[in-house]
Amino acid sequence: MEALDIDLDESEVELAIEPMLVNVGPSHPAMHGTVRCVMELSGEAITRVDVQVGYLHRGFEKMCERGTWSQVFPYVDRCNYVSPMLNNVGFALACEKMLGMEVPERCQWYRMALGELARISDHLTCDGAMAMELGAFTPFLWMVKARDMIWDIMEEETGARLTHSFGRVGGMAKPPTTGFKEHARAVIDQVLKIVNESEGLLLGNRIFLDRLEGVGIISAEDAVSLGWTGPCLRAAGVAYDVRKAHPYMKYSEVEFDVPVGKTSDCLDRFLIRLEEIRQSIRIIRQCLDRMPDSGPINIEDPRVMLPPKESVYTTIEDTIRHFKIIMEGLKIPAGEVYSYTEGGNGELGFYLVSDGSGTPYRVRIRPPCFLVTGGLERVITGQMMADVVPCFGSLNMIGGECDR
Amino acid sequence: MVPSLAIIGIDFLKAFAVAMFAMNVGVILTWVERRMRGMIQDSVGPNRAAIPVPGFVAAGLATGPAFLLAGSVLYLAFGSELPESEDAVFYGKLMLQAGVLVGWVTLAAIARSAQESGARNPLEQAIASLGSPRGIALGGVLLQVALLMIVPLLIGEVLTGPLLLTIGALALAGTAVAGAGHVGAALSSQKTVRITLLGLLHPAADGLKTVFKADFVPPKSDQFLYNLAPWISFFPTLVLLAVVPFGPALCFGKGEDGQIDLSAFQGIEAPGQMCEASRLSLQVADLNVGILYFFAMAGTGIVGAALAGWASDNKFSLLGGMRAASQMVSYEVTLGLTVVGLLMVYGTVRIDEMVLWQANNTWGIFVQPFAFFLFLAAAIAETKRIPFDIPEGESEVVAGYFTEYAGMKFSMFFFSEFIAVVSSSTLIAALFLGGWHVPFMTAEGIIVTIGDSELFRSEVSSGALVALGALTFIVKIIALCVLQVIIRWTLPRFRYDQLMRLGWRKLLPASLFNLAVTAVLILAADGASAGVKESLERAAELSMLGVGVAVIVGALALVVFLFAPRNKRIILATSAARYAQALGGTREAKLEA
Numbered sequence: 001m002e003a004l005d006i007d008l009d010e011s012e013v014e015l016a017i018e019p020m021l022v023n024v025g026p027s028h029p030a031m032h033g034t035v036r037c038v039m040e041l042s043g044e045a046i047t048r049v050d051v052q053v054g055y056l057h058r059g060f061e062k063m064c065e066r067g068t069w070s071q072v073f074p075y076v077d078r079c080n081y082v083s084p085m086l087n088n089v090g091f092a093l094a095c096e097k098m099l100g101m102e103v104p105e106r107c108q109w110y111r112m113a114l115g116e117l118a119r120i121s122d123h124l125t126c127d128g129a130m131a132m133e134l135g136a137f138t139p140f141l142w143m144v145k146a147r148d149m150i151w152d153i154m155e156e157e158t159g160a161r162l163t164h165s166f167g168r169v170g171g172m173a174k175p176p177t178t179g180f181k182e183h184a185r186a187v188i189d190q191v192l193k194i195v196n197e198s199e200g201l202l203l204g205n206r207i208f209l210d211r212l213e214g215v216g217i218i219s220a221e222d223a224v225s226l227g228w229t230g231p232c233l234r235a236a237g238v239a240y241d242v243r244k245a246h247p248y249m250k251y252s253e254v255e256f257d258v259p260v261g262k263t264s265d266c267l268d269r270f271l272i273r274l275e276e277i278r279q280s281i282r283i284i285r286q287c288l289d290r291m292p293d294s295g296p297i298n299i300e301d302p303r304v305m306l307p308p309k310e311s312v313y314t315t316i317e318d319t320i321r322h323f324k325i326i327m328e329g330l331k332i333p334a335g336e337v338y339s340y341t342e343g344g345n346g347e348l349g350f351y352l353v354s355d356g357s358g359t360p361y362r363v364r365i366r367p368p369c370f371l372v373t374g375g376l377e378r379v380i381t382g383q384m385m386a387d388v389v390p391c392f393g394s395l396n397m398i399g400g401e402c403d404r
Numbered sequence: 405m406v407p408s409l410a411i412i413g414i415d416f417l418k419a420f421a422v423a424m425f426a427m428n429v430g431v432i433l434t435w436v437e438r439r440m441r442g443m444i445q446d447s448v449g450p451n452r453a454a455i456p457v458p459g460f461v462a463a464g465l466a467t468g469p470a471f472l473l474a475g476s477v478l479y480l481a482f483g484s485e486l487p488e489s490e491d492a493v494f495y496g497k498l499m500l501q502a503g504v505l506v507g508w509v510t511l512a513a514i515a516r517s518a519q520e521s522g523a524r525n526p527l528e529q530a531i532a533s534l535g536s537p538r539g540i541a542l543g544g545v546l547l548q549v550a551l552l553m554i555v556p557l558l559i560g561e562v563l564t565g566p567l568l569l570t571i572g573a574l575a576l577a578g579t580a581v582a583g584a585g586h587v588g589a590a591l592s593s594q595k596t597v598r599i600t601l602l603g604l605l606h607p608a609a610d611g612l613k614t615v616f617k618a619d620f621v622p623p624k625s626d627q628f629l630y631n632l633a634p635w636i637s638f639f640p641t642l643v644l645l646a647v648v649p650f651g652p653a654l655c656f657g658k659g660e661d662g663q664i665d666l667s668a669f670q671g672i673e674a675p676g677q678m679c680e681a682s683r684l685s686l687q688v689a690d691l692n693v694g695i696l697y698f699f700a701m702a703g704t705g706i707v708g709a710a711l712a713g714w715a716s717d718n719k720f721s722l723l724g725g726m727r728a729a730s731q732m733v734s735y736e737v738t739l740g741l742t743v744v745g746l747l748m749v750y751g752t753v754r755i756d757e758m759v760l761w762q763a764n765n766t767w768g769i770f771v772q773p774f775a776f777f778l779f780l781a782a783a784i785a786e787t788k789r790i791p792f793d794i795p796e797g798e799s800e801v802v803a804g805y806f807t808e809y810a811g812m813k814f815s816m817f818f819f820s821e822f823i824a825v826v827s828s829s830t831l832i833a834a835l836f837l838g839g840w841h842v843p844f845m846t847a848e849g850i851i852v853t854i855g856d857s858e859l860f861r862s863e864v865s866s867g868a869l870v871a872l873g874a875l876t877f878i879v880k881i882i883a884l885c886v887l888q889v890i891i892r893w894t895l896p897r898f899r900y901d902q903l904m905r906l907g908w909r910k911l912l913p914a915s916l917f918n919l920a921v922t923a924v925l926i927l928a929a930d931g932a933s934a935g936v937k938e939s940l941e942r943a944a945e946l947s948m949l950g951v952g953v954a955v956i957v958g959a960l961a962l963v964v965f966l967f968a969p970r971n972k973r974i975i976l977a978t979s980a981a982r983y984a985q986a987l988g989g990t991r992e993a994k995l996e997a
Binding site for chain 2: 020022028029030041044131133134135136137138152153155156183201202205207208210211384385386387388389
């Protein structure tokens with residue numbers, strides 16, 4: 001029998017094919033936080049993608065210019081809300097750099113211990129959520145259980161589980177509780193156990209490895225030129241960690257390794273975070289061993305620190321001092337400074353400008369997420385629709401920090 | 405030949421029972437899933453739905469059945485002709501065991517409640533001082549095992565059938581009335597009692613709630629297809645079970661009009677006995693196409709998913725519908741090809757005959773072990789659950805083909821997935837795990853024979869065998885369902901291309917290979933010498949013996965696991981935890997808002 005299409009043109013036989021445009025986000029399960037990706041799909045493959053951020057913009061930086069320096073702490077809490085302690089410490093360090101002060105040794109160890117605990121909770125959330133979005137629910141719940149133990153420590157130390165506002169210029173709001181060391185030691189043992197267990201469940205699973213291996217690759221040059229830092233950059237093979245490259249606090253005195261990836265795929269980013277949890281536990285152990293049990297936690301400088309409550313109520317000098325620091329804010333000398341620390345997702349920088357008054361002139365936050373999210377387009381173009389999930393998960397975009 | 409009214413009534417009953425079974429297991433599975441999530445999180449899980457009833461009504465509900473049971477048991481023992489009949493020993497043993505069971509369960513429950521919320525009266529105090537609930541339960545189980553061993557030895561001159569029946573009836577009636585009386589007394593003192601059925605009412609209430617939800621229909625959708633799709637998805641999964649036998653067929657005599665005579669019961673169709681006159685199968689539809697009907701119906705489900713995806717006017721739905729269609733078509737091929745191997749071995753497409761073959765020889769999993777795993781993988785893919793849940797992969801395509809569905813239409817999709825789990829488990833149990841067959845079950849009872857030597861013999865009446873068979877089948881189904889739920893909570897999902905690759909490049913060649921090997925082996929076995937055939941029969945018997953031993957060991961391990969004392973170490977490091985502990989702990993806290 002003669003073919004029916006024998007006298008038709010090639011173009012008439014083929015169905016008209018046009019790529020499908022899909023709006024993924026800003027409210028979509030894969031887009032945690034509120035990012036919008038306009039994707040051009042050819043079947044399941046992504047041919048083009050337009051990543052749009054800013055849906056969670058709340059004007060934090062502008063709001064910081066309204067209050068005193070101390071009133072910035074609650075805002076930085078809400079930037080990376082998975083590891084707020086690191087932001088607290090980062091901002092306190094920036095202010096102290098401007099003031100030219102250094103907090104007592106006990107406070108430095110305390111800040112490091114709390115900060116590393118926050119880093120663990122950040123990485124646990126990221127890796128757990130990544131597994132959950134791929135459908136493996138159990139490891140997520142285990143990891144969140146471990147995170148909850150860490151938040152128990154935070155609650156005990158600071159009174160809040162999520163947004164601590166615990167940092168102060170010149171120290172911390174409170175000295176460590178008496179049971180802090182014992183509690184932290186008990187918890188990090190448990191966390192290590194849970195991490196090992198979850199790792200066994202996930203990395204022994206062919207499906208999980210298949211979903212991550214060779215997906216979302218980015219070259220080291222691209223990562224550097226995009227301004228990537230943190231676990232994502234280290235997964236690309238660049239051993240840049242602010243804690244090692246430009247040590248602050250006591251990081252030069254503790255032993256820890258910086259894990260570096262080889263292939264720069266999603267699996268590498270997943271593994272780097274797991275390894276960093278172990279390294280953080282190493283750091284915390286050293287901090288707990290070396291943190292003195294007594295001694296001042298805050299700088300004893302009347303220009304910066306609030307006087308003790310007893311003397312506020314009994315002496316006129318301290319009442320005035322208290323009033324001035326609360327109402328006018330502590331004075332930071334005019335000038336500008338860029339201070340950077342290793343946050344949960346990479347280099348967390350604070351560029352501060354002071355005009356010498358008690359109110360910041362400008363607070364510019366350099367969020368690691370923003371630059372990492374900038375590379376999302378390059379990472380997922382050419383991948384399949386389902387690959388967006390591990391790619392986006394492994395970049396660990398935190399909406400509050402990215403959009404501020 | 406027009407079937408009699410009785411047969412039509414029985415058919416209707418069977419269909420109703422099977423549909424109820426599937427839907428109820430579906431509800432229980434929903435609950436298990438959510439409970440599982442709750443357990444991983446150390447939380448209580450969904451259990452807030454309750455029916456509040458006045459205390460005296462609750463007491464009546466609790467005591468009524470117990471009094472009915474006690475009355476009928478006493479009637480059997482003293483008012484009927486049972487003591488004189490041959491069954492007296494069997495029923496006596498049964499009642500004694502049941503009585504001991506009720507007794508220790510009641511004692512353990514009272515001890516537990518006394519331990520947790522304090523004893524309410526001296527009696528409870530005395531029971532609580534007997535030992536821990538765990539200890540009482542262990543003692544009860546040991547007593548049951550001891551009775552199981554000792555009673556058959558004592559039967560003879562002293563312990564005659566009627567005496568055993570009397571003891572058993574008194575034990576069961578006494579413990580049931582005492583236990584129910586205690587519960588009733590406690591309930592009637594309360595003003596209202598919330599009946600929660602262990603939280604099982606919660607998924608039922610959630611299902612009921614969706615009926616009253618807003619029925620949203622996307623304005624630009626294809627209204628007819630949109631409304632049709634949930635039915636096409638739901639209905640086939642429910643009727644799948646029609647061809648699966650839930651127990652051995654019953655043999656009846658033929659009446660004068662050539663029809664089945666329901667008054668002339670002749671026993672069951674099991675190894676050692678085939679029906680001569682007419683048979684009443686315990687399946688809804690006695691179709692001669694058997695498993696082909698199953699595939700036809702399972703294939704129809706694809707249409708529902710694809711239609712829903714197409715008609716919803718949503719790009720995510722479209723993606724999900726396409727994924728569903730391609731996935732289910734691909735895996736249906738593997739599903740069918742693995743069954744071809746079974747068809748070659750069993751020589752029939754009727755599922756009841758397949759189960760009989762397994763009862764006569766050995767379970768399908770031993771003759772087609774490779775096919776079992778292929779079939780399990782393909783069956784999970786057919787039910788569209790993790791790791792094969794890409795049609796509805798919630799982190800990629802929102803909810804896939806049912807993104808735009810709300811209310812009852814959504815829950816029809818949701819529920820059809822759970823029923824599909826039940827029906828696929830049922831099919832796996834029937835094809836590979838012997839269906840209703842219990843190892844060494846024959847028409848006379850449980851007779852363990854290896855070769856010519858008889859190791860164990862326990863004669864059981866036909867009615868009890870049917871009940872045992874149906875119960876075993878349900879246990880197998882539930883075990884497979886639980887296995888699927890565990891898989892769902894542990895594994896991540898595939899990517900679309902990986903899924904297709906697995907289906908076409910791995911499972912399909914593997915099933916073809918399985919087919920070829922099976923064909924060669926069948927030819928070899930057919931032409932083998934008598935000695936080889938003899939040893940094959942021994943191997944089949946040994947495999948059944950292995951299953952029996954494994955089940956007993958498993959049951960013992962379960963008992964040991966359940967009764968092993970738990971050492972829960974609670975770290976009370978935070979002030980909040982210490983505060984909660986001082987208030988009596990958070991574990992048992994009421995979920996009242």
